[in-house]
Amino acid sequence: MSYEKELKAAKKAASLAAQLCQKVQKALLQSDVHSKSDKSPVTVADYGSQALVSFVLGKELPTASFSMVAEEDSADLRKDGGQDTLERITKLINDTLSSDGSYDLSPLSGEDVLTAIDSGKSEGGPNGRHWVLDPIDGTKGFLRGDQYAIALALLDEGKVVLGVLACPNLPLQPIGNTEKHSLQNQAGCLFFAEVGGGTHMQSLDGSLSTKVHVSSTVNPAEASFFESYEAAHSLHDLSSSIATLGVQAPPVRIDSQAKYGALSRGDGAIYLRFPHKGYREKIWDHAAGCIVVTEAGGVVTDAGGNPLDFSKGRFLDLDTGIIVTNQKLMPLLLKAVQDALSESSQATPSL
Numbered sequence: 001m002s003y004e005k006e007l008k009a010a011k012k013a014a015s016l017a018a019q020l021c022q023k024v025q026k027a028l029l030q031s032d033v034h035s036k037s038d039k040s041p042v043t044v045a046d047y048g049s050q051a052l053v054s055f056v057l058g059k060e061l062p063t064a065s066f067s068m069v070a071e072e073d074s075a076d077l078r079k080d081g082g083q084d085t086l087e088r089i090t091k092l093i094n095d096t097l098s099s100d101g102s103y104d105l106s107p108l109s110g111e112d113v114l115t116a117i118d119s120g121k122s123e124g125g126p127n128g129r130h131w132v133l134d135p136i137d138g139t140k141g142f143l144r145g146d147q148y149a150i151a152l153a154l155l156d157e158g159k160v161v162l163g164v165l166a167c168p169n170l171p172l173q174p175i176g177n178t179e180k181h182s183l184q185n186q187a188g189c190l191f192f193a194e195v196g197g198g199t200h201m202q203s204l205d206g207s208l209s210t211k212v213h214v215s216s217t218v219n220p221a222e223a224s225f226f227e228s229y230e231a232a233h234s235l236h237d238l239s240s241s242i243a244t245l246g247v248q249a250p251p252v253r254i255d256s257q258a259k260y261g262a263l264s265r266g267d268g269a270i271y272l273r274f275p276h277k278g279y280r281e282k283i284w285d286h287a288a289g290c291i292v293v294t295e296a297g298g299v300v301t302d303a304g305g306n307p308l309d310f311s312k313g314r315f316l317d318l319d320t321g322i323i324v325t326n327q328k329l330m331p332l333l334l335k336a337v338q339d340a341l342s343e344s345s346q347a348t349p350s351l
């Protein structure tokens with residue numbers, strides 16, 4: 001089955017959401033940042049991006065059975081004191097839609113925006129089609145002025161069939177550990193993949209797309225690797241234990257699913273993610289990234305070597321950790337990770 005129409009709509013939705021986010025990142029006001037009940041940050045751009053993606057998908061693909069599993073909801077905006085923030089989000093969305101000019105419509109109201117945000121409340125699951133959205137993945141990176149991604153995927157009967165990653169601060173050229181790139185004046189990258197169709201990358205300002213492939217290295221000594229920027233999101237000590245494989249380069253720490261995008265074009269060869277005990281991974285943190293890497297020839301598994309299962313609802317049901325690399329390196333890497341895990345569980349029973 002081809003998902004051409006859906007892919008076109010997803011690219012448009014993610015690109016417009018990226019425009020909104022870029023505008024906010026350039027002029028970020030402290031009043032635009034809020035704390036959620038789990039203490040994680042959320043900004044007007046997270047809400048604006050989610051509402052905009054929902055709105056654009058609804059316009060491009062009208063259907064009675066629209067379902068979306070997305071990170072944000074409108075509860076905090078509906079509380080006393082949320083009105084100013086909602087007005088700011090509504091203005092951002094209306095400004096983005098009117099400068100794009102694709103849709104002939106009257107401005108959205110605050111209530112329209114709340115409804116669009118809450119269209120992301122689906123539970124997903126193994127049946128039917130569900131969009132999966134992280135409106136800003138890497139909000140902490142976004143606030144630091146670093147990497148973040150708008151990550152949109154489509155699940156069909158429990159499988160990820162397309163994915164789009166808009167990475168406004170990721171240069172089109174390869175990123176390495178040595179050069180520090182200026183993030184100013186970058187057009188940013190748009191990665192997109194459809195099941196069976198490979199992975200492509202284009203500039204967010206709409207250049208021609210090129211097909212990308214993961215690194216083909218079979219030599220761990222040449223393999224550079226990515227991990228989370230935030231130490232709280234992944235056990236950095238555990239990733240460093242793969243030095244036993246002969247990996248020599250220090251890790252490249254960048255925020256968000258931009259790591260999957262960079263890996264899909266061979267900037268690095270390995271991505272390891274080992275959250276602290278008790279953390280449950282959400283599907284929107286991996287769905288788009290996973291298909292972008294697998295369609296580029298990579299493999300994504302949990303620490304048990306099983307593929308990720310996106311059909312279980314809003315959470316991924318995983319055996320500790322996520323491992324991403326090319327097909328040839330995977331057996332070696334999996335063994336090194338499993339050895340490191342069993343050593344560290346003997347040393348620290350709480351891991």
Ligand SMILES: Nc1ncnc2c1ncn2[C@@H]1O[C@H](COP(=O)(O)OS(=O)(=O)O)[C@@H](OP(=O)(O)O)[C@H]1O
Pocket residue numbers: 040071134136137138139140141227228229230231232233234254255256257275276279282285
């Ligand atoms: N404790 C803990 N452990 C693991 N993961 C966590 C944790 N807390 C949050 N999150 C999720 O991490 C998402 C960002 O992941 P990253 O890989 O981008 O992290 S990092 O910014 O590189 O450190 C981030 O996504 P966003 O909320 O969309 O930014 C969270 O869903």
Ligand SMILES: [Mg+2]
Pocket residue numbers: 134136137138284285
């Ligand atoms: Mg996220």
Ligand SMILES: [Mg+2]
Pocket residue numbers: 046071134135136137138139
């Ligand atoms: Mg997010």
Ligand SMILES: [Mg+2]
Pocket residue numbers: 040041071139
């Ligand atoms: Mg978040």
